[in-house]
Amino acid sequence: MITKEKAKDKEKDVCCSGNQEETAETGCCSGKKEEVSEGTSCCSNEEASSAGTPAPSSEKGETREFYIRGMDCPSCAATVEKSLNKNPGIRAATVSYGTGKLAVGAYEPAVYKTIPDDVKKLGFEAVPARQDHGYETYRIAGMDCGSCAMTIEKHMGRLSSVEDVRVNFSTGNMQVLHGLTQEQILKEVKKSGFEAYPESVPEEETPAWKKGSFVTVISGVFLALGFIGSFTGVPAILVTLMYAISIATGGFKPVKSAYYAVRSKSLDMNVLMASAAIGAAIIGEWFEGAMVVFLFAVGNLLQDRSMEKTRDSIRSLMDLTPAKALVKTENGLEEKNVGDVGVGEVLVVRPGDKIPIDGKVISGTTSINEAPITGESIPSDKDIGDVVYAGTLNGHGALEIRVSTLSEDTAIAKIIHMVEEAQEKKAPTEALIDRFAAVYTPVVFILALLVMVVPPLTGFGTWGEWVYKGLALLVVACPCALVISTPVAIVSAIGNAAKQGVLIKGGTYLEKAAAVKSIAFDKTGTLTEGKPKVAKTVVFSGNEEELISQAATIESQSSHPIAEAILTYAKGKGITLQEGEDFQTMAGQGAKGVIEGREVFVGKPKLFEDMQIDFRNVQDEISRLQEEGNTLVLVGTRESISGVIAVRDTIREVTVRAIERLKKNGMKDMVMLTGDNEGTAVNIAGEAGVTRHFAELMPEDKVTAIQKLQNEGKQVAMVGDGINDAPALATADLGIAMGGAGTDTAMETADIVLMADNLEKLPETISLSKKALNIIKQNIWFSLLTKAAALILIFPGILTLWMAVLSDTGAALIVILNSMRLLRNK
Incomplete structure (x- = not known):
């Protein structure tokens, strides 16, 4: 498998461990050096270099992998490797600069938990690579923002039986490596104030939001009774009691979550809201406290439902493949669970049915709607020998298909896996906002405490007046709308793109696509048919x-x-x-x-x-x-x-249309790279409509051409087939591969993959990325201006406590709804 490398290190070898056999998929070899493709080779353990270090032998225990972020040269890899190998608890640590991965073998499982901190001290970031073995995935209900995810992570991470835990607010998933029972995991998450459900439990059986709705309604009813009672001569003690019941019912969950957040040393919105509500009750503002709790609960419910719709953009992909398959056996047709179907078995797919597993047609002809994979709406004709994909819809003809992969290795399964990983990777803007929020919240929290104490002590106003303003500041200290301004937009955009047949591997690449000023196209097989x-x-x-x-x-x-x-x-x-x-x-x-x-x-x-x-x-x-x-x-x-x-x-039929649409989207510089002679290049460039070309290039010359474009001060995207264009794809600021449905290499090599084998989706991808970036900017500015306005209006006494809550939850909801516009982008 060709691994994406930086241009400065493209000449380095990517090596495999000595006991690996060469396969068609990995291109690795056993005990000998052998060319894999242009500029890439593989070698035995003895020949391994820092560019392609073999994983430590797992004979003495398991090996775990981490992605290392921040390395910009092979010497960085050497620094991390040497430092970790000095740790007596580590059996062997090897870092591959080319792949950006750290492989660690430790004597004790507990050592793996210290790796991110050890690497951070060296100036880099270590993120556990997603490993299926040992990890369990749970859906988390009730998370309102990224700080909620942090609270769960910290709480679960304190448990001795939990080796690794990752909670992603955007996807609503928790991945945990542990030695507990499922019941214990659910119980521990509940202690944090949230509900966890195993991934296998259907969506309709996770009714946490219904429970939240009921509690919110009860809280609202008592709030209304208290409010009405205050105007109808009801004794004050009863009115206060109504407000107290409202606070107790609606505030139980936030207070519980706040308790565990404080224990985990996390300052999340539950802590701030609970403090504000309790503080309001202490100073006798029972109505304000009840209103804070009620508005907070309503806002959370609306945010939860909105976020669930966003997360469904990926979950809907999982429903594309049928659960059962009709298998041809000696005794006739037998219905099996898709997971029980093995490679080589023959499936029968009737007209109008979805194909359950990837395979090759051995009998029958038909047309198949491959939109779930490629995004193309026009059905593709299939005959004997053609490849068909799970999740696609059979047309008019009955088929017999010989299974070529297991259900977990199908093209659609890989797409879902990669999109989930993409959604869990933080974009540069998101990381920047998180760092800002990490400073903003404690600063405003301390400011709120000073506002409560300093003015009354110095004789400026009463305690009640300044404590009230301090409580309002506590609410404003929650940067919820700001924190979710970026991840929700990115999740929406990536999810929508996946349904349209475009795989974007993370928010970083979504942002890069919006900044691209020049696109370089490989000619053969990209602009042209290749035949x-x-x-x-x-x-x-x-x-x-x-x-x-x-x-x-x-x-x-x-x-x-x-x-x-x-x-x-x-x-x-x-x-x-x-x-x-x-x-x-x-x-x-x-x-x-x-x-x-x-x-x-x-x-x-x-x-x-x-x-x-x-x-x-x-x-x-x-x-x-x-x-x-x-x-x-x-x-x-x-x-x-x-x-x-x-x-x-x-020239492909769609090429000219795609180039024209790119020009309309504002792309001025489009370049063709080809090994053909100048005469051929001039003619093809003219037909395609590209602005300029480089002719008579060897594969390594394409890298030079990309660097030349970059030296002109442009962000450059390279579009190729993901195999022979790997060095150029790696050199470009953004690598875009075509035909991902037919090749694993294309899916692994590039930053963005067009699943269909043509450029039809490229203009829409660039347009989507620009729209996503605009929405992110809108969200950020709206969040910042809302907070600034709230901070200014608190001190003159214009902004009440419940108005502060409304501005916070309202801003978060508006940000989510604005981001969800990307789900409807066609």
């Missing part, structure tokens, strides 16, 4: 049918792409082949054979030049065809040339 076709024939003697028949007869013995193009052309024209004999391939020149007793040659112009055949009378025609970008195949005998067949790679 040569006969573009024109010129006959000098005889007729076209005879010319094509002779050429096709000779080329029928070859598997060369140009030979296949001529045979396809002959078949399309209904031209039959002739009887021939004594066929012979002339390496690098062409081929020959005997037809009707005459020796016929098919090949390059140089072949006929070497035979000293005079074709000066047709040289002008040959030169003109070459200047148009054609590859020429001459047909003739030892005496004369019968004609010329012009073959060329053709």
Whole structure:
């Protein structure tokens, strides 16, 4: 598997451990050095370098992997590696700069928990790589912002039986490596004030929000009774009691969560709101306290429901594949769970059914709607030998499919896995906001305490007045809207893109796509079909049918792409082949054979030049065809040339439309990279509509071309097929691979993957990323201005306590709803 590397380190080898066998998927080799692809090789343990360090042997225990962020050269990798290996608890630690991964083997499981802190001291960040073995995933209900996720993480992390825990607010998931029972995990999460559900439990069976709705309604009823009672002569003690019940019912969960947050040394919104409500009650502002609790509960419910809709953008992908498959056995058809179907088994898929697992068609023809994978709405015709994907919809024909992968390894499963990982990666803007919030909250919290104490002590106003203002400041100290301004937008955009057939591997790349000023396209297979076709024939003697028949007869013995193009052309024209004999391939020149007793040659112009055949009378025609970008195949005998067949790679139908739409989106600089000659490059560039081109490039020259564009001060995206363009994809600021549905390498190599094998989705992806960035900016500015206004209005006494809560929860809800617009982006 080709791993994305930085350009400065592209010459480094990516190595595999010595006991690995070479496979088609990994390209790794055992005990010997062997070329994998351009600029990449693999080697044995003894040959490993810091660029591709083998994982420590797991013979003495398990090995765990971490992603290391912040390394910008191989010496950084060496620094981390040397430092960790000094730790007596670590058996072996190796860092690969090329892959950005740290592999650690420790003597005790507890050591793994210290790795992130140890690496942080060195100036880098270590994030546990997602490992399926040992980890369990739970859905968390009731999280309102990123600080809630932090509270759960800290609480669970304090448990001795929990080795690693990661909670992601955006996806609503918790991944935990532990030695507890499932019941214990659920109980511990509940202690934090939240509800956890195993991933296997269906959505409809997780009714935490319904319980929250009931409690909120009860709180609201007692608040209303108290408010009405205050105007109808009800004794004050009863009114206060109503408000107290309202606070107790609606505030029980926030207070409980606040308790565990304080124990975990986390200052989240539950702490701030609980403090404000209790403080209001202490100073006799029972109505204000009850209103704080009620508005906070209502805001949380609305945020929860809105966030669930956002998270459903990915969960809906999981529902694409059927749970059962119809398997052909010796005893007839048998219905099996998809997870129980093995590789090599034969499935029967009826018309109108979804395909349950990836495989190859062995019987039947049909058209299949592949929109869930590629985003293309036009059905794709399928015949025997064609690959079909899980989750796609069979059309009119019954099929028999031989299973090629297990259910967990299907294309749709990989897409879901990668999108979930992408949503859990923080974008630069999100990380910046988190750092700001980490400073803002404690600063305002301390300011609130000073406001409560200092003015009354110095004789400025009463205690009740300043404590009230301090409580309002506590509410304003919660940066909820600001913290969720970025992740909700990113989750929405990535989820929407995935449903449209575009895989964006993280918020970082979403932001980069919006900043791209120049796009470089590989020509073959990206702008063009990648398959040569006969573009024109010129006959000098005889007729076209005879010319094509002779050429096709000779080329029928070859598997060369140009030979296949001529045979396809002959078949399309209904031209039959002739009887021939004594066929012979002339390496690098062409081929020959005997037809009707005459020796016929098919090949390059140089072949006929070497035979000293005079074709000066047709040289002008040959030169003109070459200047148009054609590859020429001459047909003739030892005496004369019968004609010329012009073959060329053709522009994809969607390429011109895609380029035009990119121009309308404001993309001014679009560059074509090709190994073809200048004449061919000029013609293809003109047809495609790109603004400029680089011709006659070797694969390594494409890297130089990308660097040249970057030296012009532009953010550059490279679009290729993810295999032979890997060095250029890695060098570019943003790597975009096409055809991810058909190749694992494309999905692994690039930052953004267009699952369909064409550029149709590229303009929409750039447009979506720009819209996402605009929404993030809107959210951030709205959140900051709301907080600034609240802070200013507190001191003149204009902003009441309940208004402060309303501004906080209202701002958070508006930010979420604004971000959700990205879900509807087409």
